[in-house]
Amino acid sequence: MILPLPLRVEGKLVSLRVLIDCKKVVASINEVARLKVKVARKSLTNTHANSGKIPSPSYQPEITMRQAKAVSLISGGLDSLLATKVVMEQGVHVEGINFFTGFCVEGHTHAIRKRHEDKPKRNNALWVAETLGIKLHIIDIVDEYKDVLLNPKHGYGANMNPCLDCKIFMVHKAQEWIEKNGFDFIITGEVVGQRPMSQRKDTMPVVARESGAEERLLRPLSAQNLPATLAEKQGWIKREQMHGFSGRNRKPQMALAEHYGFVDYASPAGGCCFLTDENYSKKLVDLWQARGKRDYEMDDIMLLKVGRHIRPRPHFKLIVGREEGENNFLQGYAKIFTSLKTTSHPGPLVLLDGVANDDDLLFAARIAARFSQGKMADKVVVETRRDNGEEKTFEVSPLPPTELKEEWHV
Amino acid sequence: MSHHMLDARRLLCPMPVIRTQNKVNELQAGDTLEVTCTDPGALNDIPAWCRINGHKILETKKQNNEVIVLVEVCQS
Numbered sequence: 001m002i003l004p005l006p007l008r009v010e011g012k013l014v015s016l017r018v019l020i021d022c023k024k025v026v027a028s029i030n031e032v033a034r035l036k037v038k039v040a041r042k043s044l045t046n047t048h049a050n051s052g053k054i055p056s057p058s059y060q061p062e063i064t065m066r067q068a069k070a071v072s073l074i075s076g077g078l079d080s081l082l083a084t085k086v087v088m089e090q091g092v093h094v095e096g097i098n099f100f101t102g103f104c105v106e107g108h109t110h111a112i113r114k115r116h117e118d119k120p121k122r123n124n125a126l127w128v129a130e131t132l133g134i135k136l137h138i139i140d141i142v143d144e145y146k147d148v149l150l151n152p153k154h155g156y157g158a159n160m161n162p163c164l165d166c167k168i169f170m171v172h173k174a175q176e177w178i179e180k181n182g183f184d185f186i187i188t189g190e191v192v193g194q195r196p197m198s199q200r201k202d203t204m205p206v207v208a209r210e211s212g213a214e215e216r217l218l219r220p221l222s223a224q225n226l227p228a229t230l231a232e233k234q235g236w237i238k239r240e241q242m243h244g245f246s247g248r249n250r251k252p253q254m255a256l257a258e259h260y261g262f263v264d265y266a267s268p269a270g271g272c273c274f275l276t277d278e279n280y281s282k283k284l285v286d287l288w289q290a291r292g293k294r295d296y297e298m299d300d301i302m303l304l305k306v307g308r309h310i311r312p313r314p315h316f317k318l319i320v321g322r323e324e325g326e327n328n329f330l331q332g333y334a335k336i337f338t339s340l341k342t343t344s345h346p347g348p349l350v351l352l353d354g355v356a357n358d359d360d361l362l363f364a365a366r367i368a369a370r371f372s373q374g375k376m377a378d379k380v381v382v383e384t385r386r387d388n389g390e391e392k393t394f395e396v397s398p399l400p401p402t403e404l405k406e407e408w409h410v
Numbered sequence: 411m412s413h414h415m416l417d418a419r420r421l422l423c424p425m426p427v428i429r430t431q432n433k434v435n436e437l438q439a440g441d442t443l444e445v446t447c448t449d450p451g452a453l454n455d456i457p458a459w460c461r462i463n464g465h466k467i468l469e470t471k472k473q474n475n476e477v478i479v480l481v482e483v484c485q486s
């Protein structure tokens with residue numbers, strides 16, 4: 001663009017017309033910010049910094065003009081996408097962080113089930129980061145998360161979802177991350193009143209307090225309903241450029257997405273993880289009951305996502321593949337578990353989790369035959385292989401449907 | 411500059427991406443990393459992670475139900 005630039009040359013005012021490359025100007029402004037150049041302004045008193053009031057535009061505090069840095073919790077959903085964008089628009093350098101608990105809906109089921117093949121296999125957190133043009137750090141918290149799930153101080157939601165403890169834990173991890181990496185504050189896409197447990201007006205301060213993040217935690221989508229946090233007090237970000245969303249109505253978020261031109265974003269119905277799913281939670285509780293202890297390994301969580309789970313006896317359950325993708329996935333576990341497969345007729349791979357004597361194994365073979373294409377046949381051949389390698393072949397009559405009890409389905 | 415291998419077979423996404431990320435963070439610019447996975451999702455996810463974080467994908471291929479991704483570590 002061309003700008004008139006008034007100059008005084010030997011006492012006379014002359015006007016120069018200057019051609020400016022806007023991109024370069026923006027680049028140099030960013031560079032200045034990065035170089036942490038101190039711009040002297042009138043002094044900023046601590047009273048103002050801590051009062052929670054936003055300085056009036058005429059009030060120009062002495063601030064250190066460096067680009068503030070924030071890390072944003074990216075779940076892959078719309079709220080964290082928008083919250084991050086709102087902060088980026090104000091010139092803050094943002095990087096994303098995504099926590100993998102093992103229960104995330106992302107990826108796994110798509111990877112396992114063949115019938116999802118038509119859908120593009122994408123990781124939504126990566127997609128969000130790429131859409132925003134920010135870095136994404138994915139952190140494996142599978143082991144540490146066990147304690148959150150098994151002993152939640154604030155209890156569970158409608159299912160086995162310890163949402164409040166989960167949020168506190170994730171924000172705490174983000175706080176550790178910003179301390180280590182020299183970042184200034186943390187962004188989440190939380191909205192007051194949106195979720196019954198972790199996003200209520202009375203629980204949102206609990207997350208800030210118990211995570212240790214305190215006022216380094218910023219929720220840009222609801223900031224106008226909440227007290228000012230550090231990012232505002234330091235002048236890194238302006239309250240009027242954030243939002244006052246509240247409640248379960250998603251329309252404001254959808255309108256904001258449209259404003260930014262975001263399409264094709266993910267909107268998972270139940271939440272970002274399997275723990276909010278009723279059936280999954282039932283399977284998890286069943287696993288703990290059967291084993292007599294509340295514990296799990298990564299393989300357990302994975303297997304709960306796959307196949308039909310049938311518990312005909314308290315001491316063992318069967319995992320029956322529902323289609324090719326699941327059978328392939330279960331095949332990877334066939335050497336660790338006792339497994340069953342019909343050979344006279346096509347049928348699914350069945351894993352037996354628990355302990356089974358010979359009678360149990362025979363009974364399991366009849367159930368496996370029930371789920372094969374030989375379910376109407378008089379005799380079906382089933383090959384079994386115990387977890388100790390011992391192999392046995394049975395010729396069985398498939399269990400009649402009336403004997404396959406509804407309550408066995410976990 | 412050195413070449414490294416990463417076995418991410420039998421891991422489901424996002425684990426192959428996490429392993430790739432952690433390995434790349436230990437390497438120097440110019441090093442190459444060959445990741446082998448069995449989850450076909452890695453074919454999209456590892457390149458996406460590399461694009462976002464400023465690393466180069468030199469090659470991706472599928473062979474015998476395995477996915478191989480060759481990454482060049484860049485200064486980021």
Ligand code: SF4
Nearest residue numbers: 162163166271272273
């Ligand atoms: S839905 Fe799952 S991941 Fe999300 S806050 Fe609740 S427990 Fe945590």
